[in-house]
Amino acid sequence: MRHLDVQVIDQALQWARAGQAQWLCTVLSTYGSAPRAPGAMLVTNGSGEHVGSLSGGCVEEEFLESLARGELREPAQIVSYGDSVEQRHRLRLPCGGVLIVLVEHRAASLEWIAHLESLQAALLGQRRLLRHVELSSGALRLDPDAGHGSERVQVDDERVRISVGPALRLILAGLSPVAEFCASFARHRMRSYRLRPPGRDAACTSRRRGDAACAALDVYRRRRLPRGDGGGGVDSRSANR
Numbered sequence: 001m002r003h004l005d006v007q008v009i010d011q012a013l014q015w016a017r018a019g020q021a022q023w024l025c026t027v028l029s030t031y032g033s034a035p036r037a038p039g040a041m042l043v044t045n046g047s048g049e050h051v052g053s054l055s056g057g058c059v060e061e062e063f064l065e066s067l068a069r070g071e072l073r074e075p076a077q078i079v080s081y082g083d084s085v086e087q088r089h090r091l092r093l094p095c096g097g098v099l100i101v102l103v104e105h106r107a108a109s110l111e112w113i114a115h116l117e118s119l120q121a122a123l124l125g126q127r128r129l130l131r132h133v134e135l136s137s138g139a140l141r142l143d144p145d146a147g148h149g150s151e152r153v154q155v156d157d158e159r160v161r162i163s164v165g166p167a168l169r170l171i172l173a174g175l176s177p178v179a180e181f182c183a184s185f186a187r188h189r190m191r192s193y194r195l196r197p198p199g200r201d202a203a204c205t206s207r208r209r210g211d212a213a214c215a216a217l218d219v220y221r222r223r224r225l226p227r228g229d230g231g232g233g234v235d236s237r238s239a240n241r
Contacts, residue, residue, distance in 0.1 A: 075138020
């Protein structure tokens with residue numbers, strides 16, 4: 001299963017290369033209880049299709065409704081969700097949670113495509129990058145992350161800095177209740193994992209149907225793990241439900 005951040009950037013690239021404008025959202029900070037941590041991302045093409053998650057449902061719906069009303073057209077702006085009693089009740093954020101989100105409205109320019117390609121390489125590679133987003137102009141810059149991700153998000157008056165780096169992965173060796181629990185945890189939190197029986201990779205790759213370990217692995221994958229690339233497709237509501 002591919003890490004959710006990778007799915008977001010992959011989809012953003014696909015839309016940009018097809019000439020579609022898009023909105024890239026990044027959670028900057030949370031107050032109280034919040035389902036997603038700072039750095040979590042969501043991308044949409046404005047027609048109801050989106051990949052990624054900000055809160056698990058309600059904030060995403062509020063955001064998409066704002067786009068339908070013609071709002072959030074600035075290249076970069078900060079939006080707060082849940083900072084009033086009425087909004088917290090309507091969005092049903094747990095325990096008085098508040099989300100502060102960077103919303104970027106980007107045209108499908110060559111500059112934006114190159115920016116996304118660099119982010120994709122960072123997520124799939126071995127080095128971290130620091131995104132600089134100017135709030136007044138929407139200008140972008142990428143630098144090596146000298147802090148190595150020690151601070152995922154930094155915000156000052158006119159600039160947002162977001163650390164982007166290799167997606168975490170969990171490799172499970174063997175089939176057991178513990179491995180099942182860990183896979184479930186990775187599915188909902190880390191969003192990237194690999195399951196392999198010890199010493200049986202070659203047999204499973206060659207599909208020896210008489211091998212009990214490989215047969216069990218096949219059943220486990222069909223019943224427990226998402227198929228294909230981890231549900232990277234897009235539907236009209238949410239690609240991650």
